[in-house]
Amino acid sequence: MAETPPRCLLIARQGPEDREDPIEDHLLELAELARSCGFEVWTRRRLKRPQVAPRTFYGSGQLQALADEAARQGVRHLICDDELSGSQVNAIQKLTNLTCLDRTGLILSIFEQRAQTREARAQVELARLEYELPRLKGAWTHLERQGGGVGLRGGPGETQIEVDRRMIRTRISQLKRELTHLETVRETQRQGRPQGLPRVALVGYTNAGKTTLLKALTGEGEPRDLLFATLDTTTRKAWLGQDFDPETGEGSTAPKHCLVADTVGFIRKLPHQLVAAFRSTLGEVRTADALLVVADAAHPDLEDHLRVVGATLREIGCAPEEGDAQPRLLVLNQVDRLHRPQKLDLKKRHPGAVQACALHATGIPEIRAWLRELIPGPPKPRELEDWELPEPTPAF
Numbered sequence: 565m566a567e568t569p570p571r572c573l574l575i576a577r578q579g580p581e582d583r584e585d586p587i588e589d590h591l592l593e594l595a596e597l598a599r600s601c602g603f604e605v606w607t608r609r610r611l612k613r614p615q616v617a618p619r620t621f622y623g624s625g626q627l628q629a630l631a632d633e634a635a636r637q638g639v640r641h642l643i644c645d646d647e648l649s650g651s652q653v654n655a656i657q658k659l660t661n662l663t664c665l666d667r668t669g670l671i672l673s674i675f676e677q678r679a680q681t682r683e684a685r686a687q688v689e690l691a692r693l694e695y696e697l698p699r700l701k702g703a704w705t706h707l708e709r710q711g712g713g714v715g716l717r718g719g720p721g722e723t724q725i726e727v728d729r730r731m732i733r734t735r736i737s738q739l740k741r742e743l744t745h746l747e748t749v750r751e752t753q754r755q756g757r758p759q760g761l762p763r764v765a766l767v768g769y770t771n772a773g774k775t776t777l778l779k780a781l782t783g784e785g786e787p788r789d790l791l792f793a794t795l796d797t798t799t800r801k802a803w804l805g806q807d808f809d810p811e812t813g814e815g816s817t818a819p820k821h822c823l824v825a826d827t828v829g830f831i832r833k834l835p836h837q838l839v840a841a842f843r844s845t846l847g848e849v850r851t852a853d854a855l856l857v858v859a860d861a862a863h864p865d866l867e868d869h870l871r872v873v874g875a876t877l878r879e880i881g882c883a884p885e886e887g888d889a890q891p892r893l894l895v896l897n898q899v900d901r902l903h904r905p906q907k908l909d910l911k912k913r914h915p916g917a918v919q920a921c922a923l924h925a926t927g928i929p930e931i932r933a934w935l936r937e938l939i940p941g942p943p944k945p946r947e948l949e950d951w952e953l954p955e956p957t958p959a960f
């Protein structure tokens with residue numbers, strides 16, 4: 565018999581300046597993350613709070629009331645959309661008697677569940693340790709208190725923290741060495757791939773349909789309706805058709821191919837520890853000859869998603885306005901879920917994009933034709949869209 569999933573409660577702080585809609589959207593996304601991590605969501609709540617409470621972030625009164633309700637429903641887990649310190653997580657756990665995860669902790673747990681290859685496992689472990697290191701202090705406050713009164717230093721808690729910190733730092737150095745070695749292996753593999761074939765990376769917001777597009781282009785890939793279903797880069801060969809016109813006899817009959825790499829998806833507030841740890845996997849994106857930027861066109865937050873993708877690409881070193889920038893094609897996927905007027909509106913907003921449905925392979929000939937253009941050399945310079953440009957304020 566299948567085990568029933570653990571139930572959780574989701575919360576986010578709403579400050580006086582915060583509008584309701586974006587917070588609701590963020591909570592909806594948090595619910596998707598929770599589901600992808602194996603939780604069942606009991607309910608989502610916005611907690612109105614003018615200022616952050618230093619100890620418990622949300623304030624003990626509201627938390628206590630929620631904890632009582634959750635206990636009556638048999639809910640044992642609390643997931644917070646806000647980034648919390650280690651001591652805040654501990655204070656909340658103590659007060660509510662619920663296990664508490666913040667958004668970064670939740671994303672890390674999903675990555676831990678999915679990591680399969682040695683490289684992915686090392687990258688995720690590194691990100692986890694970088695996340696835990698500054699949080700250690702909070703975890704040991706109970707021992708520090710046992711250690712002595714005001715003015716006393718070096719009680720048993722303090723010593724334990726030092727031991728733990730040292731162990732974590734040693735492990736971090738080991739993992740970094742291992743990852744540097746694995747990066748060299750990856751580079752050798754890259755060089756060993758068939759020469760002369762352009763390498764194209766699929767990038768985009770998580771769950772946009774990158775793996776489905778890989779399948780439509782190459783016949784391989786296992787799409788899943790989960791956030792961060794793909795962690796490891798998979799590279800497959802795609803057939804791009806021919807450029808031969810039988811009527812005029814012009815063009816070449818030689819079949820054209822390229823290599824397509826599927827990669828880990830992006831998300832709003834993607835923990836910077838993960839971006840840093842996935843440097844080598846994301847190297848596939850940096851070194852690709854071209855990018856197919858896949859977006860879920862039917863998602864209500866499409867434009868936000870594009871801004872996050874633009875900012876994350878910049879963060880990993882892909883800036884479209886630089887001289888050696890890679891050509892990019894925006895693939896507005898999942899248009900089968902849109903009506904005609906919505907598609908026309910999209911056409912106006914993103915005239916250079918291909919509208920596609922990877923699931924039913926529509927738009928694929930246009931993508932193939934664009935990729936074929938890459939073979940003799942990169943396409944002509946193009947005008948950049950708003951989502952690709954640097955922003956005055958951070959997108960996430």
Ligand SMILES: Nc1nc2c(ncn2[C@@H]2O[C@H](COP(=O)(O)OP(=O)(O)OP(=O)(O)O)[C@@H](O)[C@H]2O)c(=O)[nH]1
Nearest residue numbers: 770771772773774775776788789792793794829922
């Ligand atoms: N209706 C519709 N669904 C699609 C389309 N493309 C993908 N999907 C669905 O969207 C979900 C996510 O697809 P994936 O291809 O796994 O998405 P991804 O971008 O690889 O996601 P991650 O690897 O988790 O970041 C799956 O349930 C797909 O069946 C499409 O064109 N139309």
Ligand SMILES: [Mg+2]
Nearest residue numbers: 774775793794
């Ligand atoms: Mg995928």
